[in-house]
Amino acid sequence: MAAIRPPYVKVICPTAESMSVTLNAGFVMPSWFDLISLDPNGPEDRAGIEKATNFVHGLIEEELKNGIEASRIAVGGFSQGGGLAIHAALQYPKSLAGIIGLSCWLPLHKDFPKEAKGNLTTRLFQAHGSADPVVPFHWGAETSALLKQFMENSEFKTYPGLSHSSGEQEMEDVKKFLQEVLPDN
Structure with a gap:
């Protein structure tokens, strides 16, 4: 992140706690919530997703207490973290500066747009590698198609x-996005 972070931007990169993950045969690994199924219409860990969303909201609230305006805060992540960032932003009532979702999908996608509480006009930068074997490209594309139905600034x-990783061009695009949504004041 140091290479793409504008010098006037503070970056907070939390790491998920380790937990047993169903799709990983119950083995313990860092995860924001349990992954139960590879079927987009399969069951999801609603309680875990809501807990993780509340954690992200707590990070935002901490920055607000420190005097940072919501309009100067962007949220983002990669893979499960990217999906969590999008979900948390859509569940947050105050307008944020931007949302970044890399190689991800939208958890609890069936709840949207009905359950969206905010950030429908906030800029979203979503990116995905066409050769991603972990989070299939079509999941990202389907997430984007859903989000574009109710988010007017979704890219x-x-x-x-690109596989399930970040490439040089993608990082340059993230840097440009951050500079646009969080200009130096």
Whole structure:
């Protein structure tokens, strides 16, 4: 993040706690919530997703207490963290500066747009590698199609050949997005 972070921007990169993950045969690994199924219409860990969303909201509230305006806060993440960032932003009532979701999907997607509480006009930068074997590209594309139905400033970029990782061009695009939504005042 240091290479793409504007010098006037504070970055908070929390790490998920370790937990037993159903899709990982119950083995313990860092995870924001349990992953139960690879089927987009399968069961989801609603309680875990809501707990993780509340954690993100707590981080935002901490920055507000420190004098940072919500309009100067962007949330983002990669993979499960990217989906969590999008979900948390849509469940947050105050307008944020921007949302970044890389190689991700929207948890509890069936709840939206009905359950959205805010940030429908906030800029969203969503990106996905076309060769992602972990979070299939079509999940990202389907998430984008859903979000574009009710988020007017949603952008989706595809990176041909990129696996479940971040590429140089993608990081440059994230840097540009951050500079646009969080300009130096």
